Each structure stands twice: as C-alpha cells, then as structure tokens.
Amino acid sequence: MTSLYNNRRGATHVNLAIAALLAIFFFSTAAKWATTHIAGALIVLGLFAARRDFWLSPPARTYTVVSLMWLLPVISATALQHAQDLVTATLWSEQATLILRILGVGLGILFILHKGWISLRQFTIIVMGCLLIHGLIGIGQWALHPDTGLAAWRTIRIEGIVGNPNPYSFYMALGLVLSAALLHDDSTTKRQRLALWASIAVFMLGIVGSGSRGAVLTATAGIVVLFPPTTPRRIGVYFLTLGSLVVAYLASGWHDIDTYSDGTRVAALRFSLEAISQRPLGGWGFGSYIHIPGHSGINAPHNMLADLALSSGVIAVGAFLLSTALVSYQLLRARTRLTSTLLALLTSAFVAGTLEYSVLSSTHFRGPWMLIVALACYAIGSSRGLNDKTHTARSPRKGVLSS
Structure with a gap:
C-alpha cells in the first residue's frame, strides 16, 4: 500500500510539474519572455524519453509529416541561399530555432499527451487561464489609463504585457473562439457556462479595447466555422451583424485613422511581390525584407504567405498551403466536436497570419500555430485509433474536450 501511495504521489507531482511547464510556455509566448525559450527547451528534452510506441502513434506520425512537408522546402531554400552566397541568407541558427519551435516543441506536447501526464481538458484549462490573465491585464491597463473614455478608446489601443495591440487582440480572438466552442458543447455544466460567458465578455472587451480590425475578422472566421450559415436564421444573424459592424465603422470615422496603416501595408505587400518575382525559388532569407534594396514603409510584409515566399520561395508556400489543407481536410472528415473546434481555431489563426504575422519568425504567432496544428x-x-478499435462510425456529438 505504501508503494502504491508513493507512486500516486509521484505521479501527481509529475502532473503538476508538467502543468506548470505548459502554463509558463504558453503565457510567456504571448509576453515574449525568456522563459518561453527555457520552457520550450524542456518540452523538447522530454522527447529523449519517448519510445517506439510514441513515434509510431498516429498523432506523432501525422504531425511529423505535415510539419516536414513545408519545413523541408524551407531548409532547402536556406541551403540554396548559402550556396549562392546571398548576403541576406537565413542564418542556420535561425533555421534550427524554427525546426525546434515547430517540430520539436509540437512533438514534445504530443508526447506529454501520449504519456497521460496531462489530459486534454487540463491542457484546455491552462490555455484558457493564460488567455484570461492576459485579457484581464489588458483591460486593467485600459481602465487605469489616464485618458480612458468612449471618445478616445480607439487611440489608446490596449496591449497588456503582450507589448503590441495586434498580437494582444489575436490572443483575445482565439480565446473568444475557444470559449464559444466550449459553450456549444453539450457536456458543459451550468457553472462552466457562466464562467465561459464571463470569459467571452473579457475577450470581447480585449478585442474592442485593442482597436484591431484584424482581430474582428479573426474571431469572425472561427465563429463562422463553428456555426456555419446553414440555416436561414444564422444567415440572417450573420448579415445583420456584418451590416451593423460596417455601418458603425463607417459612421465612426475610424477608417480615416486607418487609411495610413492600410496604405503602408499595401505598399509593403506590393514591394514583397516584386522581391519574390526576383527570387521565386530560393527566396531572400528570414527577416530579409528590410535589407532588400528599395524597400519602404513598414518593416515586414505583414502577411505570412508573402513573408514565407519572400524568405524561402514559392515552393515553400505551396507546401505550407498543402500541409494546412491536408490538416483541415482530416479535421473536416473526422466530424467531432473536438475536430470542429480545432478547425475553427486553425481557420482563425490562418486568417490572422494573412493579415499580420510570420510563421517563420513571429514568436507571437508561431507558438499558437504550432500548438493548434499539433x-x-x-x-x-x-479519432483514427478509436475507429480502428470500435469499427464504428465517428460521432458528431463527441465532446470538445474528448479525444
């Protein structure tokens, strides 16, 4: 009995340590703290304990394939850049960091779930908790701002400890989509529903306070995937909501404030396309935008596909799109609440990436993208393993937090 008790206590300590590690990693990713690198390295080191059963498991094999599908063209482009002695070539240290952050940490998280050191429900609670803390910090910043007011909210643009209003609102949008998915789950209790409604209020305030149009589009994309416009009522609600947002935006005069931002982004995208046409296969290297002669405006394409093509060539972009499409197709095919939720989050992240981020070098974006795909x-x-065991059809009523 003593031995059994000690084993259980040891297992509990491991579970708590893993939960703390994941919380530190995810919370630090949004804040871009050094602890992101430390926690990420520890997650990767855990793979040294992985055995054959993990490496041959469907989640590990699937994630390895879809990740290498676009990472290999990126690595090949880097090799080509160095072979041509390109001044802006990607540093091999940056290439190694990308591989570890995408493939290493992703597999490390899957190994943690495979070993049962933490459940999917516990993992979701950790993610929700981190997002809520970030949201509340930003709202507190907004409330305590000396110029707080209805007329000045758009110029304040809260950012919390994320350090930028756009990434802050991106995390709030992901939290909103996740909360909506959990709220739609039949297994959610009344007490949990109240907590989720409160969470939704926090995330919506965070989006509004950030003043980010991209976050509105990001959240909308995920919500539409969760609740597709398949009935007249939903179609009416979506059209009414869209019309109200457009009218409010045009009547507010905020589009005049955003004109300069839109102009610089269009100029940056146009310059990126010109640079891509000069080196369509090999690209220019990570972070090369500001080093290419003739660039103007902001310091990056602010579009993950343009950035990927500019950095590693159009083949890498095609491979990335194919990888994303395969994951999306498999999620659609599984037809469970869990896969529907992840498809909504993947769609939201994809939309956000095309509006702002780089999957190659943006810490704010690369972490959530890796986590969602993993x-x-x-x-x-x-779901494949379950179907192989039961030989039954997939159930669309399966809970969000069920695997």
Missing part, C-alpha cells in the same frame, strides 16, 4: 493532429490520430 492538437489537430492529436485529435485526428486519436
């Missing part, structure tokens, strides 16, 4: 592969692989 969990999507976990859901896909788990």
Whole structure:
C-alpha cells in the first residue's frame, strides 16, 4: 500500500510539474519572455524519453509529416541561399530555432499527451487561464489609463504585457473562439457556462479595447466555422451583424485613422511581390525584407504567405498551403466536436497570419500555430485509433474536450 501511495504521489507531482511547464510556455509566448525559450527547451528534452510506441502513434506520425512537408522546402531554400552566397541568407541558427519551435516543441506536447501526464481538458484549462490573465491585464491597463473614455478608446489601443495591440487582440480572438466552442458543447455544466460567458465578455472587451480590425475578422472566421450559415436564421444573424459592424465603422470615422496603416501595408505587400518575382525559388532569407534594396514603409510584409515566399520561395508556400489543407481536410472528415473546434481555431489563426504575422519568425504567432496544428493532429490520430478499435462510425456529438 505504501508503494502504491508513493507512486500516486509521484505521479501527481509529475502532473503538476508538467502543468506548470505548459502554463509558463504558453503565457510567456504571448509576453515574449525568456522563459518561453527555457520552457520550450524542456518540452523538447522530454522527447529523449519517448519510445517506439510514441513515434509510431498516429498523432506523432501525422504531425511529423505535415510539419516536414513545408519545413523541408524551407531548409532547402536556406541551403540554396548559402550556396549562392546571398548576403541576406537565413542564418542556420535561425533555421534550427524554427525546426525546434515547430517540430520539436509540437512533438514534445504530443508526447506529454501520449504519456497521460496531462489530459486534454487540463491542457484546455491552462490555455484558457493564460488567455484570461492576459485579457484581464489588458483591460486593467485600459481602465487605469489616464485618458480612458468612449471618445478616445480607439487611440489608446490596449496591449497588456503582450507589448503590441495586434498580437494582444489575436490572443483575445482565439480565446473568444475557444470559449464559444466550449459553450456549444453539450457536456458543459451550468457553472462552466457562466464562467465561459464571463470569459467571452473579457475577450470581447480585449478585442474592442485593442482597436484591431484584424482581430474582428479573426474571431469572425472561427465563429463562422463553428456555426456555419446553414440555416436561414444564422444567415440572417450573420448579415445583420456584418451590416451593423460596417455601418458603425463607417459612421465612426475610424477608417480615416486607418487609411495610413492600410496604405503602408499595401505598399509593403506590393514591394514583397516584386522581391519574390526576383527570387521565386530560393527566396531572400528570414527577416530579409528590410535589407532588400528599395524597400519602404513598414518593416515586414505583414502577411505570412508573402513573408514565407519572400524568405524561402514559392515552393515553400505551396507546401505550407498543402500541409494546412491536408490538416483541415482530416479535421473536416473526422466530424467531432473536438475536430470542429480545432478547425475553427486553425481557420482563425490562418486568417490572422494573412493579415499580420510570420510563421517563420513571429514568436507571437508561431507558438499558437504550432500548438493548434499539433492538437489537430492529436485529435485526428486519436479519432483514427478509436475507429480502428470500435469499427464504428465517428460521432458528431463527441465532446470538445474528448479525444
């Protein structure tokens, strides 16, 4: 009995340590703290304990395939840049960081789930908790701002400890989509629903306070995937909501404030396309935008596809789109609440990436993208394993937090 008790206590300590590690990693990713690198390295080191059963498991194999599908063209482009002695070539240290952040940490998280050191429900609670803390910090910043007021809210643009209103609102949009998915789950209790409604209020205030139009589009994309416009009522609600937002935006005069931002982004995208046409296969290297002669405006394309093509060539972009499409197709095919939730989050992240971020070098974006794709592969692989055992049809009523 003593031995059994000690084993249980040891397992509990491991679970708490893993939960703390994941919380530190995710919370620090949004804040871009150094602890992101430390926690990420520890997650990767855990793979040294992985055995054959993990490496052959469907989630690990699926994630490895869809990740290498676009990472290999990126690595090949880097090799070509160095072979041509390109001044702006990607540093091999940056290339290694990308591989570890995408493939290493993603597989490390899947290994943690595979070992049962933490459940998907516990993982979701950790993510929600981190997002809520970030949201509340930003709202507190907004409330305590000396110029707070209805007339000045758009010029304040809260950012919390994320350090930028756009990434801050991106995390709020992901939190909103996740909360809506959990709220739609039949297994959610009344007490949990109240907590989720409160969470939705926090995330919506965070989006409004950030003043980010991209976050509105990001959240909308995920909500539409969760609740597709398949009935007249939903179609009416979506059209009414869209019309109200457009009218409010035009009547407010905020579009005049955004004109300069839109102009610089269009100029940056136009310059990126010109640079891509000069080196369509090999690209210019990570972060090369500001080093290419003739650039003007902002310091990056602010579009993950343009940035990927500019950095590593159009083949890498095609491979990335194919990888994303395969994951999306498998999520659609599984038809469970869990896979629907992850498809909504993946759609939101994809929209956000095309509006702002770089999957190659943006810490704010690369972490959530990796996490969503890894969990999507976990859901896909788990549903395959379940079907192989039961030989039954997939159930669309399966809970969000069930695997």
